[in-house]
Amino acid sequence: xxxxxxxxxGAGKGTQANRLAEKLKLPHISTGDLLxxxxxxxxxxxxxxxxxxxxxxxxxxxxxxxxxxxRFEHADTKRxxxxxxxxxxxxxxxxxxxxxxxxxxxxDIVIYLDTSEAVIIQRLGGRLACSSCGANFxxxxxxxRESGICDNCGGKLYQRTDDQxxxxxxxxxxxxxxxxxxxxxxxxxxxxxxxxxxxxxEIVLEKIIHLAQELDDSPKV
Ligand code: AMP
Numbered sequence: 452x453x454x455x456x457x458x459x460x461g462a463g464k465g466t467q468a469n470r471l472a473e474k475l476k477l478p479h480i481s482t483g484d485l486l487x488x489x490x491x492x493x494x495x496x497x498x499x500x501x502x503x504x505x506x507x508x509x510x511x512x513x514x515x516x517x518x519x520x521x522r523f524e525h526a527d528t529k530r531x532x533x534x535x536x537x538x539x540x541x542x543x544x545x546x547x548x549x550x551x552x553x554x555x556x557x558x559d560i561v562i563y564l565d566t567s568e569a570v571i572i573q574r575l576g577g578r579l580a581c582s583s584c585g586a587n588f589x590x591x592x593x594x595x596r597e598s599g600i601c602d603n604c605g606g607k608l609y610q611r612t613d614d615q616x617x618x619x620x621x622x623x624x625x626x627x628x629x630x631x632x633x634x635x636x637x638x639x640x641x642x643x644x645x646x647x648x649x650x651x652x653e654i655v656l657e658k659i660i661h662l663a664q665e666l667d668d669s670p671k672v
Pocket of ligand 1: 460483484503505507512535613
């Protein structure tokens with residue numbers, strides 16, 4: 452199964468992708484996580500990307516595409532993947548299609564996690580991320596068992612620098628500018644499924660799994 456999760460920052464893409472990856476035994480590929488790993492390791496890519504990320508802007512397409520292509524070289528993507536944070540614009544959607552086409556592959560499903568602005572602000576304002584494995588928690592909605600410590604790996608939790616109010620606003624602005632063309636692109640290819648992501652993570656997860664199963668069971672032409 453090759454799945455893309457689309458949606459605004461705060462839609463819960465990372466949380467859902469993590470859980471789906473576990474359930475479906477597929478790798479979760481998050482371009483945001485890959486970029487943050489590069490920033491942390493101070494690679495040349497990380498150095499180029501960090502300024503854009505701190506400002507809530509998109510990292511240039513070529514840099515992200517190169518990073519993604521390298522990730523697709525890993526054997527774990529052979530059975531499929533859950534992609535989160537990519538594509539962010541039409542050019543990236545085309546690049547993704549080209550990368551897959553070169554491997555004689557195609558996307559199976561694109562899920563658009565529709566989220567209201569009030570929920571986005573509430574979620575991002577209280578979000579905590581693991582500095583080690585990238586898992587997300589929330590001060591109120593999804594607190595870790597032990598304060599400041601990741602349930603999954605024991606890593607230290609922190610507030611992302613781009614989860615400050617001003618940067619959140621910028622990220623939403625960038626998102627709104629690009630999302631319409633992405634929706635049209637995947638609608639035209641009959642890949643897009645919309646879900647409301649305002650509800651609890653468990654409910655949204657069930658809906659996604661239901662969609663994925665329906666797709667798996669549908670006759671292949
Ligand atoms: P995320 O973790 O998906 O919210 O991404 C955090 C930041 O990483 C974004 O605000 C961008 O600066 C950068 N980023 C992540 N994915 C992409 C992408 N596909 N294209 C460009 N920039 C990205």
